[in-house]
Amino acid sequence: MPIIAQPAPGDAPTSSPPSPKPPVKSGGFEGGGKPAAPGSDGVPASGNGTFAVASGGTDVVGSGSKLIRYRVEVENGIPWGTNPVWSASKTAAEVDRVIAAPRGWTFSAQHPVTYGPNKISGASWRFQRVSGDGFDVRLRLATPKTVDKLCRAVGIDTEGVYSCRYGDTILLNLRRWLKGIPGQPASTDFHANTVNHEMGHFLGFDHMKCPGRGPAPIMQTQTIELNGCTLNNWPFTADGTFVQGPFASS
Template identity: 60%
Template sequence: MRIRRKISLTLAIMVALITVACSQTGDAAQKAASKPDLTGTVIQPAPATPPPPPPLPTGGNGSFAVAAGGGPVIGTGQRRIRYRVEMENGIRFGDNVEWTAVDFAGRVDRILAEPLGWTLSAKHPVTNGPVGLNNASWSFQRTAGGDFDVQVRLATAATVQRLCAAVGLDVESVYSCRFGKTLMINLTRWLNGADGYPVGLDDYRSAVINHEMGHFLGFDHMRCTGPGKPGPIMMTQTIDLQGCTPNVHPFLPDGTFPTGAFVRS
C-alpha cells in the first residue's frame, strides 16, 4: 500500500509539473504572438522642437545711411521713377541676419526688375480712371543723390511707427507705410515675413516693395477681385485675403493687372 501511495504521489507531482510547463509555454507563445514584428522597422526619433526665433533687432536712431552708387535703368516704361535706398543707422541685429544699405538696395533693385513687376507695364500699359491713369507705364533707376522721386527706407518697427504716425498713419508697429515720397519698410517683417500670410520670405519682400511702390504710383488699397482669384497687389493681403489667393506681383503671367474696388485707407 505504501509503494502504491508513493507511486501515485510521484505521478501526481509529474502531472502537475507538466501542466505548469505547458501553461508557461502557452503564455509565452501567446505573448510572442501579440508582440508586433519590428523586423526591418526603422524607429524615427521624435521631432526636435524648433529653436525660438532670434530676438527682434533693437536700437535704430532715426537717421539713415544712403546706399552708395546708382544703377542702370530698369525697364522701358515711359515714366522713369528715380528711387533712393536707405537703411536706418544704429540697429543692433543680435542673432538676426544683418542687413546693410547696400544689401537692401540690391534686393530692391532685383524686386523692381522682376518679370511680373511694375516694369511689365511697358508691354501692358495700365489704364485706371479712379487714379487718373491712361496707358501708364513705368521704368526705374536707383540714385544715391538728392535727385530722387521716392526714397525706400528699411527701419526698425519703432522708427516706422513714429514716422508714419507723424503723418496720421498708425501702423501699430507692425506694418509698413508710404507718405509723400517716402516708403517705410518695417524691418521686423522684412526679416521674418508676415504671420499667417502663406508665402515664402522672398515673396513677402517682393509683395511689400511692390505694394508700397504702388501707393507712390497713385494706387489706394483694393478689394479681392473674386473668390479663388489672385489678389491685386494693392490688397492688404497680409491682413485678409478675402477669398483671393496670394499674389506678390502687380501683374499676372498673361499680362493682366488685377484691379479690385478701391478702399480708402
C-alpha cells in the same frame, strides 16, 4: 486698412498718372539714446533714427513712359543680434531685384495700366536707383519704433508692424522684412510683396479689394485679409494682366 478718409474717386480716367496720394499705412523713433532691446519675436525694436544711403545706382530698368528714380536707405544703429544683417548695399540689391523682376511694375511698358478709380489711364513706368538727392522716392528699411514715430507724425498708426508711404518716402517695417506674415515668411519672397505694394502707392494707387477669387491685387492689404483671393506678390500675372479689384480707401 483705411485710416485717412478720402473723397469717393471719380469714374473717368485721365491720360496720365495722378500725383502721389496722401499718406497710407500698408501692411518709434529713439532719436539719440540707446537702441531698444529686440521684441519677443527677436526683431530689433529700434535703431538710432538716422539712415545710411546705398551707394552707386543702376541703369534704367524697363522702357515705360515715366521714369521713377528711387533711393534705398537703411536705419543706422540696429542691434541685429542673431538676425541677418541687412546693410544698405544688401537691401538695395534686394529692392533692385524686385524692381527689375519680369512681373514687376516695369511690365507696364508692354501692358500699360488703366485703373479708373484712381484716374490712371495707359500708364507705364521705368526705374533707376540713384544715391544722390535727385530721387523721386526713397525706400527706407527701418525698425518698428522708428516707423511708428515717423508715420505717426503724418497721422498714420503703424502699430509696430505695418509699413507706410507719405510724400516721397516709403518706410519698410523691419518686422515684416525679417518675418513676413503668417503663411508667407520673408523667405517666400514677401519682400517683393511689400516693395511692390508700397511702390504702387507712390505711383498713385489706393488700396483695392479682392475681386472675388484668383490672385490678390498687389494693392490689396493681403497682410490683413484675403477675402477669397490667394497671396500674390506681383502687380501683373505672367501673361501681362494687371491684377486689380474694387477701390478701397487707403
